[in-house]
Amino acid sequence: MSVHLQREIDHLxxxxxxxxxMVEEQVHLAIRALLERDAELARQIQTRDSEIDQREVxxxxxCLKTLALHQxxxxxxxxxxATLKINxxxxxxxxxxxxxxxxxxxxIGQGSAEIPFDVAGMWQKTQGMLHDxxxxxxxxxxxxxxxxxxxxxxVDQMKRENRxxxxxxxxxxxxxxxxxxxxxxxxRNLERIADHATNIAEDVIYMVQGRIIRHGTGVxxx
Amino acid sequence: xxxxxxxxxxxxxxxLGLYASREAREFYLDRESRELETAAHLVKARIAEPxxxxxxxxxQAVCAESSRSLGMRITVILPSGKVxxxxxxxxxxxxxxxxxxxxIEALAGSVGRSRxxxxxxxxxxxxxxxxxxxxxxxxxxxxxxxxxxxxxQTFHVVYLRIGAAGLAATLLVALASLVVARxxxxxxxxxxxxxxRFAGGELEHRLPIRGAEEVRxxxxxxxxxxxELHQRMQTIISQEHEHEAVLSSMDEGVLAVDQTGKILSLNxxxxxxxxxxxxxVRGRLVHELVRTCNLLEFVERTLxxxxxxxxxxxxxxxxxxxxxxxGTVLRDPQGNKIGALIVLHDITRxxxxxxxxxxxxxxxSHELRTPITSIKGFVETLxxxxxxxxxxxxxxxxxxxxxxxxxxxxxxxxxxxxxVERGAEGQTIQLERERICPVLQSAVEMCERKAADxxxxxxxxxxxxxxxxxxxxxxxxxxxxxxxxxxxxxxPRGHVRIVAVSGPGEVTIRVEDDGCxxxxxxxxxxxxxxxxxxxxRSRELGGTGLGLAIVKHIVAAxxxxxxxxxxxxxxxxxxxxxxxxxxxxxxxxxxACG
Numbered sequence: 001m002s003v004h005l006q007r008e009i010d011h012l013x014x015x016x017x018x019x020x021x022m023v024e025e026q027v028h029l030a031i032r033a034l035l036e037r038d039a040e041l042a043r044q045i046q047t048r049d050s051e052i053d054q055r056e057v058x059x060x061x062x063c064l065k066t067l068a069l070h071q072x073x074x075x076x077x078x079x080x081x082a083t084l085k086i087n088x089x090x091x092x093x094x095x096x097x098x099x100x101x102x103x104x105x106x107x108i109g110q111g112s113a114e115i116p117f118d119v120a121g122m123w124q125k126t127q128g129m130l131h132d133x134x135x136x137x138x139x140x141x142x143x144x145x146x147x148x149x150x151x152x153x154x155v156d157q158m159k160r161e162n163r164x165x166x167x168x169x170x171x172x173x174x175x176x177x178x179x180x181x182x183x184x185x186x187x188r189n190l191e192r193i194a195d196h197a198t199n200i201a202e203d204v205i206y207m208v209q210g211r212i213i214r215h216g217t218g219v220x221x222x
Numbered sequence: 223x224x225x226x227x228x229x230x231x232x233x234x235x236x237x238l239g240l241y242a243s244r245e246a247r248e249f250y251l252d253r254e255s256r257e258l259e260t261a262a263h264l265v266k267a268r269i270a271e272p273x274x275x276x277x278x279x280x281x282q283a284v285c286a287e288s289s290r291s292l293g294m295r296i297t298v299i300l301p302s303g304k305v306x307x308x309x310x311x312x313x314x315x316x317x318x319x320x321x322x323x324x325x326i327e328a329l330a331g332s333v334g335r336s337r338x339x340x341x342x343x344x345x346x347x348x349x350x351x352x353x354x355x356x357x358x359x360x361x362x363x364x365x366x367x368x369x370x371x372x373x374x375q376t377f378h379v380v381y382l383r384i385g386a387a388g389l390a391a392t393l394l395v396a397l398a399s400l401v402v403a404r405x406x407x408x409x410x411x412x413x414x415x416x417x418x419r420f421a422g423g424e425l426e427h428r429l430p431i432r433g434a435e436e437v438r439x440x441x442x443x444x445x446x447x448x449x450e451l452h453q454r455m456q457t458i459i460s461q462e463h464e465h466e467a468v469l470s471s472m473d474e475g476v477l478a479v480d481q482t483g484k485i486l487s488l489n490x491x492x493x494x495x496x497x498x499x500x501x502x503v504r505g506r507l508v509h510e511l512v513r514t515c516n517l518l519e520f521v522e523r524t525l526x527x528x529x530x531x532x533x534x535x536x537x538x539x540x541x542x543x544x545x546x547x548x549g550t551v552l553r554d555p556q557g558n559k560i561g562a563l564i565v566l567h568d569i570t571r572x573x574x575x576x577x578x579x580x581x582x583x584x585x586x587s588h589e590l591r592t593p594i595t596s597i598k599g600f601v602e603t604l605x606x607x608x609x610x611x612x613x614x615x616x617x618x619x620x621x622x623x624x625x626x627x628x629x630x631x632x633x634x635x636x637x638x639x640x641x642v643e644r645g646a647e648g649q650t651i652q653l654e655r656e657r658i659c660p661v662l663q664s665a666v667e668m669c670e671r672k673a674a675d676x677x678x679x680x681x682x683x684x685x686x687x688x689x690x691x692x693x694x695x696x697x698x699x700x701x702x703x704x705x706x707x708x709x710x711x712x713x714p715r716g717h718v719r720i721v722a723v724s725g726p727g728e729v730t731i732r733v734e735d736d737g738c739x740x741x742x743x744x745x746x747x748x749x750x751x752x753x754x755x756x757x758x759r760s761r762e763l764g765g766t767g768l769g770l771a772i773v774k775h776i777v778a779a780x781x782x783x784x785x786x787x788x789x790x791x792x793x794x795x796x797x798x799x800x801x802x803x804x805x806x807x808x809x810x811x812x813x814a815c816g
Contacts, residue, residue: 010482010507013507013509014482014507014509017507017509017510017518018509018515018518018519020513021509021512021513021514021515021518022515024513025513025514025515025538028538029538032538032542035743036743037743131513134513138507138510139510
């Protein structure tokens with residue numbers, strides 16, 4: 001492999017990891033803003049999203065440049081392709097963080113009642129998945145990527161439980177409707193983030209093994 | 223070594239053999255030709271007399287007879303070239319021999335020699351011709367000859383022998399050179415193996431000094447070299463250890479990365495700050511390991527900046543921490559950029575203290591201002607209305623009194639706080655070993671009236687002989703503050719329990735209530751001055767916002783700790799833990815309580 005290509009790929013890797021760190025932090029701060037009722041922080045998150053968008057564009061351009069100039073093959077090609085896809089996943093997660101921050105602002109504005117479900121626990125789980133999927137990308141660890149895919153169901157389950165609890169509360173106490181709806185939106189957004197983490201993990205598996213496991217095709221050796 | 227030795231020796235043997243066989247052959251031929259000459263002289267003596275008489279038949283007979291006894295061909299030739307005696311043929315059949323080179327020489331008066339092909343015998347012969355002189359002139363020539371062929375056959379045997387001897391010598395030489403080569407090569411082999419061990423880092427290894435002089439000197443030099451290297455390595459290693467010790471005992475995190483962002487090294491403190499294992503991360507991208515984009519940005523900025531930069535970096539995960547970061551470009555001795563050095567200093571506590579101090583000043587002014595504003599307002603109103611309505615005036619004055627009491631309470635608490643703080647700092651608080659029960663009892667007594675107002679019942683559980691090293695007025699104050707809070711935030715007809723138990727090495731005093739509880743997000747800041755969970759309500763209930771801060775400082779002055787657990791809607795538990803000494807003997811305890 002040419003030295004230039006290697007350098008490009010290292011650069012790409014650094015950019016992607018920086019973007020990833022940023023996105024992770026955004027979601028973390030959004031959740032913190034919600035838990036600590038910090039509307040100021042939530043507003044900061046919304047303004048910071050444009051930086052993520054800009055970085056996403058940079059990563060994409062870098063990918064296209066690498067493809068055009070170096071015509072990578074095999075693992076390098078798959079890395080660039082996976083980076084392209086992970087890049088857009090990360091950007092979407094950034095948007096979801098902004099959504100959470102917005103809901104947090106709304107929730108705080110409504111007098112911030114007690115949060116009836118375990119948002120922190122759900123975020124911990126989701127963050128773990130996001131973190132692991134990026135770790136899997138960095139270390140080319142298929143085992144870890146598979147673990148992430150397996151955890152997706154747990155987060156889905158958490159979201160369903162949250163929904164049930166919300167329904168029970170709503171039936172009893174109509175005054176809490178707006179607040180609970182905001183919290184439900186946060187729960188849904190977290191679940192979406194977990195889905196994106198799963199996508200990233202699948203892209204990692206594709207990158208390493210060259211097999212596409214989306215839609216369950218890879219499970220039986222497809 | 224062996225093969226080159228062998229080649230030299232074999233070459234030598236071959237050259238010697240060839241030379242020897244040539245010399246032998248020359249010598250042999252020479253001797254043969256002398257023999258022929260001697261024979262010719264013998265024949266000459268015998269034929270001189272018959273030849274002089276012209277009896278050619280006798281000449282022939284002598285020739286034949288001599289030839290038989292000497293084993294060679296003998297020819298007698300007249301100067302005219304006519305053959306008169308011939309041992310192998312009849313002389314009449316022979317042609318004129320005048321032109322033969324040996325004959326020409328002999329006719330000239332000297333001994334003629336030649337080696338040539340004989341047409342008579344059909345083979346190569348060696349000829350020697352001797353002139354027979356009578357009366358000063360050549361009367362005849364006697365020629366003896368011998369077939370070279372026969373000589374050569376003899377030579378073959380000689381050659382074979384020389385060859386065999388050469389072969390034997392070669393074998394001997396091979397054996398000898400094998401031994402010699404072994405002797406030279408073996409120590410070299412040992413030295414080579416030793417050199418490889420040196421290369422592998424075994425510098426304590428020493429080469430055996432033996433063998434030839436040159437080999438011994440080589441081994442000695444190499445040992446010397448190894449020793450020098452060893453010493454230098456030791457110096458370098460000890461220096462490195464020193465540096466490492468300095469780095470790892472630093473409180474600041476030190477992180478070095480190369481130009482591409484790969485980690486060159488980081489010390490233990492940095493590993494702790496970033497939750498990384500310093501052993502495992504060397505050579506990996508810092509981006510892979512650190513997920514704090516502020517720090518990543520800082521590293522990247524340091525890599526491209528020309529000067530030293532510093533900044534306060536916020537680490538939002540896993541918990542909110544602040545680091546003060548210094549970034550410097552790393553340069554090698556030639557001055558080329560090789561990376562960046564980042565020094566991180568945890569300033570979370572500093573920041574926190576700064577915040578607390580700022581908040582305190584703001585809070586204390588606010589807290590003092592509220593009652594003063596109120597007092598001022600009512601007094602102004604009273605002055606304006608000139609005390610016409612006695613009823614209203616009294617009501618206003620009561621409010622003024624209440625606010626003044628509040629002001630007094632705040633200032634009293636502030637003074638208590640500062641006294642406790644100063645006492646704890648200056649170690650002037652008198653701690654004595656005392657029983658805890660009476661202290662708790664008196665605290666309960668002080669709160670009984672307030673409790674009775676809300677029909678709250680206080681239950682005290684305390685072992686009679688429980689004792690600790692305490693300052694009883696201060697501890698009483700702390701417990702009163704906790705009880706006061708518990709009563710304030712409990713609903714009427716609630717229950718407050720105060721329990722003192724001794725655990726391993728400590729005494730725990732728990733104040734439990736079944737009031738409204740505190741949300742978990744408030745708990746970390748609960749003991750800060752003027753921190754209020756519910757601002758309006760607390761003030762309405764007459765709190766100064768300093769009660770728990772005082773508790774915290776009192777307990778700290780006792781070297782203890784205070785904790786709180788709370789469930790919203792189910793109540794709170796405040797626990798004071800004090801270090802305990804040995805408990806008092808039963809004889810010391812005179813009164814029961816509970």
